[in-house]
Amino acid sequence: MADKQAKTRPMADGQAGSGKLLDIRNLRIEATVYPPGEAPKTITLVHDVSLTLEKGKVLGLIGESGAGKSTIGLSSMAYGRGGVRITGGEVILNGRDIMKAGPRGVRALRGREVCYVAQSAAAAFNPAHKLIDQVVEAALLHGTANRAEAEKRAVALFKKLSLPNPETIGERYPHQVSGGQLQRVMTAMALCSEPDLIVFDEPTTALDVTTQIDVLAAIKDAIRDTHVAALYITHDLAVVAQVSDEIMVLRHGRLVEWGGTQQIIKEPRQEYTNALVSVHEIEHQEQQPGTTPFLSVKNVTAAYGGGHVKVLKNVSVDIYPAQTLAVVGESGSGKSTLARAITGLLPPEQGTVTFDGRPLANRLADRPKEDLRQLQMIYQMADVAMNPRQTVGTIIGRPLEFYFGMKGRERDKRVAELLDEIEMGKGFIDRYPAELSGGQKQRVCIARSLAAKPKLIICDEVTSALDPLVAHGILKLLLNLQQHEKVAYLFITHDLATVKSIADSIAVMYRGEVVRYGAKSKVLTPPFDAYTDLLLSSVPEMEIGWLEKAIKGRRMASAGN
Amino acid sequence: MSSPILRLVAQRVLLGLVLLLAVSVLIFAGTQILPGDVAQAILGQSATPEALANLREQLGLNDPAWLRYVHWLWGILHGDFGTAQSSGLDIATSIGTRLKNTLFLATCAAVVAVPLAIVLGLIAVRYRNGFVDKLISGLALASTSFPEFFIGYVLIFVFAVHWQIFPSISTVDDSTPFLERLQAVVLPATALTLVVLAHMMRMTRAAILNVMQSAYIETAELKGLKAFDIIRKHAFPNAIAPVVNVVMLNLAYLIVGVVVVEVIFVYPGMGQYLVDHVAKRDVPVVQAVGLIFAAVYITLNIVADIAAIVANPRLRHPK
Numbered sequence: 001m002a003d004k005q006a007k008t009r010p011m012a013d014g015q016a017g018s019g020k021l022l023d024i025r026n027l028r029i030e031a032t033v034y035p036p037g038e039a040p041k042t043i044t045l046v047h048d049v050s051l052t053l054e055k056g057k058v059l060g061l062i063g064e065s066g067a068g069k070s071t072i073g074l075s076s077m078a079y080g081r082g083g084v085r086i087t088g089g090e091v092i093l094n095g096r097d098i099m100k101a102g103p104r105g106v107r108a109l110r111g112r113e114v115c116y117v118a119q120s121a122a123a124a125f126n127p128a129h130k131l132i133d134q135v136v137e138a139a140l141l142h143g144t145a146n147r148a149e150a151e152k153r154a155v156a157l158f159k160k161l162s163l164p165n166p167e168t169i170g171e172r173y174p175h176q177v178s179g180g181q182l183q184r185v186m187t188a189m190a191l192c193s194e195p196d197l198i199v200f201d202e203p204t205t206a207l208d209v210t211t212q213i214d215v216l217a218a219i220k221d222a223i224r225d226t227h228v229a230a231l232y233i234t235h236d237l238a239v240v241a242q243v244s245d246e247i248m249v250l251r252h253g254r255l256v257e258w259g260g261t262q263q264i265i266k267e268p269r270q271e272y273t274n275a276l277v278s279v280h281e282i283e284h285q286e287q288q289p290g291t292t293p294f295l296s297v298k299n300v301t302a303a304y305g306g307g308h309v310k311v312l313k314n315v316s317v318d319i320y321p322a323q324t325l326a327v328v329g330e331s332g333s334g335k336s337t338l339a340r341a342i343t344g345l346l347p348p349e350q351g352t353v354t355f356d357g358r359p360l361a362n363r364l365a366d367r368p369k370e371d372l373r374q375l376q377m378i379y380q381m382a383d384v385a386m387n388p389r390q391t392v393g394t395i396i397g398r399p400l401e402f403y404f405g406m407k408g409r410e411r412d413k414r415v416a417e418l419l420d421e422i423e424m425g426k427g428f429i430d431r432y433p434a435e436l437s438g439g440q441k442q443r444v445c446i447a448r449s450l451a452a453k454p455k456l457i458i459c460d461e462v463t464s465a466l467d468p469l470v471a472h473g474i475l476k477l478l479l480n481l482q483q484h485e486k487v488a489y490l491f492i493t494h495d496l497a498t499v500k501s502i503a504d505s506i507a508v509m510y511r512g513e514v515v516r517y518g519a520k521s522k523v524l525t526p527p528f529d530a531y532t533d534l535l536l537s538s539v540p541e542m543e544i545g546w547l548e549k550a551i552k553g554r555r556m557a558s559a560g561n
Numbered sequence: 562m563s564s565p566i567l568r569l570v571a572q573r574v575l576l577g578l579v580l581l582l583a584v585s586v587l588i589f590a591g592t593q594i595l596p597g598d599v600a601q602a603i604l605g606q607s608a609t610p611e612a613l614a615n616l617r618e619q620l621g622l623n624d625p626a627w628l629r630y631v632h633w634l635w636g637i638l639h640g641d642f643g644t645a646q647s648s649g650l651d652i653a654t655s656i657g658t659r660l661k662n663t664l665f666l667a668t669c670a671a672v673v674a675v676p677l678a679i680v681l682g683l684i685a686v687r688y689r690n691g692f693v694d695k696l697i698s699g700l701a702l703a704s705t706s707f708p709e710f711f712i713g714y715v716l717i718f719v720f721a722v723h724w725q726i727f728p729s730i731s732t733v734d735d736s737t738p739f740l741e742r743l744q745a746v747v748l749p750a751t752a753l754t755l756v757v758l759a760h761m762m763r764m765t766r767a768a769i770l771n772v773m774q775s776a777y778i779e780t781a782e783l784k785g786l787k788a789f790d791i792i793r794k795h796a797f798p799n800a801i802a803p804v805v806n807v808v809m810l811n812l813a814y815l816i817v818g819v820v821v822v823e824v825i826f827v828y829p830g831m832g833q834y835l836v837d838h839v840a841k842r843d844v845p846v847v848q849a850v851g852l853i854f855a856a857v858y859i860t861l862n863i864v865a866d867i868a869a870i871v872a873n874p875r876l877r878h879p880k
Contacts, residue, residue: 077783079782081779107786108785110782110784110785111784111786112785115783115784116783118780120776123775123776124780125777125780126780126781126799127799127875128798128872129798134780137781137784137786138784138785141784141785141786172878175874175878
């Protein structure tokens with residue numbers, strides 16, 4: 001765990017008082033949990049964490065889920081989400097302990113001194129009200145401006161955050177605005193009452209990389225121009241490196257390391273920080289495509305709503321035995337629809353899918369059991385892909401019974417083998433999904449798909465919901481299994497780092513079309529087409545100043561066009 | 562811009578009409594299945610076979626059922642509900658006055674009950690799981706659990722007999738002036754309010770509590786809004802659809818389900834009229850009243866549907 005040095009403030013700082021905005025001392029946060037069938041118990045979410053933040057500075061809070069990042073961030077507004085209680089320590093904001101402010105005092109500082117930007121702006125805006133009414137609400141409530149002034153300020157902020165039609169966008173309702181734009185409107189909402197501190201809680205995590213970079217740049221500019229201080233919460237070190245002056249690494253509610261951004265990403269002192277920094281580097285030697293693909297998608301066109309919404313346009317890709325085809329693109333590009341077309345869940349309107357040299361039936365219902373067995377799927381949300389009332393043994397055993405008619409001891413033996421293959425062991429056979437961690441759940445899903453001995457497993461964003469280190473373990477497992485089981489993957493993802501570590505060939509999709517396709521080395525080597533270039537240049541790199549460089553590059557490219 | 566809304570609304574109205582037509586078929590068929598012969602009922606046991614045959618001919622009872630249905634429906638579409646067998650009075654005229662009385666009583670009850678239920682629901686959410694919440698829920702549930710006749714008699718005992726503030730008998734006619742009319746319905750309207758209050762209050766509470774889980778409620782909380790303002794401004798607008806639905810169901814009940822209360826207070830409304838004529842086996846009246854009740858239910862449910870559609874900003878303001 002953290003050594004003494006890491007716990008003390010890393011930078012030379014003027015003695016207390018002058019520039020200090022937020023001073024959290026020995027924060028302890030607890031929650032009562034109600035495990036099924038057991039007595040309620042109190043767990044500690046945050047252990048003795050202290051931090052200080054000066055006016056106008058940005059502190060990045062980083063860690064995996066459950067690290068206590070959001071909980072600490074929200075404590076600066078004296079807010080505990082759900083049943084969370086702040087049970088110890090002091091939170092001193094602008095020189096006074098807000099834990100002792102009382103309900104009225106707390107309401108007076110929320111939305112006035114401290115504002116909050118949530119991860120999903122789409123959920124955090126009230127669908128029943130116009131954006132402008134929500135943006136100016138806090139300013140009006142706290143009397144920092146009258147309606148006309150607040151609206152003027154809001155429009156100015158919309159402009160600063162490069163929102164389209166800044167004069168009129170406020171008249172829209174949340175559902176009429178895209179996710180990236182909503183996130184910027186939410187930032188404008190936080191800035192509108194001119195707070196001293198903004199808590200950004202994973203503000204770009206739900207966005208596509210190509211959108212994330214714009215929102216990130218907008219947030220960074222706004223922070224700089226308004227001199228607001230910020231707590232920037234994220235699990236993505238490369239993102240936080242772009243906006244933060246300092247970074248605090250948290251794990252299991254404890255402080256691991258705290259330092260300047262440069263120090264954390266270049267010379268991490270703690271082992272855990274080091275693991276976070278170097279997480280994406282899996283060496284995967286690209287395999288040459290074999291002579292014949294076993295699965296070919298030829299000129300497939302597919303649509304939803306009875307042909308109204310074309311989501312796949314003339315898509316052709318090949319998959320070779322025991323190799324990985326990665327399909328990348330932003331949300332709405334048709335990645336998952338391609339999987340649905342291949343599996344027969346969405347019968348293509350035109351084109352064919354051939355498997356082992358013969359065409360597959362378009363519709364799932366027309367496919368024989370043997371074809372179903374050969375194509376398996378793993379999903380993003382492992383929790384909802386398993387029946388919560390079945391044990392791990394039943395879940396993995398089901399395809400064994402269904403496809404191979406295995407029963408009793410034979411089946412149990414095979415389940416145990418599969419559990420070994422996913423590095424979990426047969427001790428898990430009687431566990432329920434709720435008793436597993438996120439990574440373990442995804443492993444069970446992998447075992448379930450392997451049980452069918454398929455030729456192809458379609459992996460739809462299987463690591464997107466997982467913390468980086470856990471995702472890393474899953475990717476390594478998938479690569480190992482590929483070698484042993486000779487299974488091919490169709491790997492759908494929006495994360496280019498994942499693509500680099502697992503793919504043999506890559507298809508880049510944009511608006512339903514494959515815009516670039518070929519061997520990994522070829523696809524990732526210039527010259528690029530415009531979209532691939534945009535995509536690749538949008539992936540945050542763990543380097544200070546990357547954001548400015550990338551934005552500049554994009555401006556030049558768009559000026560050149 | 563409003564075209565998707567107009568289309569949905571038109572769709573609902575059309576569906577309602579189809580449903581009403583189907584109900585009219587059922588009502589007609591139902592009264593046909595009932596044992597007994599109308600001609601016999603009119604003329605009594607001692608009627609001669611010739612007289613019966615004549616009357617049957619005269620009433621069109623020898624026509625096939627579908628033809629009689631078409632005649633009946635055609636008449637209703639022209640405002641002719643036929644004549645009551647027991648009294649020979651024109652049904653449409655009798656219903657006219659009584660429907661007006663029923664609607665008056667229902668309106669009085671609704672004007673009190675609906676806002677009261679919703680405000681109590683909001684307050685219950687504000688103090689959820691606390692003493693105030695439990696008190697409101699407890700009282701509302703208790704008032705619903707007591708049978709209507711019990712509440713009615715308790716009200717009469719306290720306000721009419723003991724304190725003598727309001728009349729115990731709510732007889733009104735066309736010439737009764739408005740204020741007197743209002744005074745007459747105070748007790749029955751109070752009884753009805755107590756009956757329907759809990760249902761609407763509990764539904765408002767549940768619908769809003771459901772919305773309170775949303776992320777935008779947290780946003781409002783983090784802006785520093787007061788708890789009650791959050792419920793009123795941010796939660797309630799998103800809970801309108803389910804609340805309107807249950808409100809409309811209760812309004813329908815206020816119109817068609819008030820038989821017991823009308824009888825207790827001797828109020829000349831539709832319920833009493835229906836009960837009287839069911840007892841007399843007066844089929845045309847039962848048919849007419851049944852159809853009107855069905856129309857009330859269907860209309861109010863259409864209103865609820867439309868309100869839910871209009872309350873949805875996604876439909877009101879398409880992309």
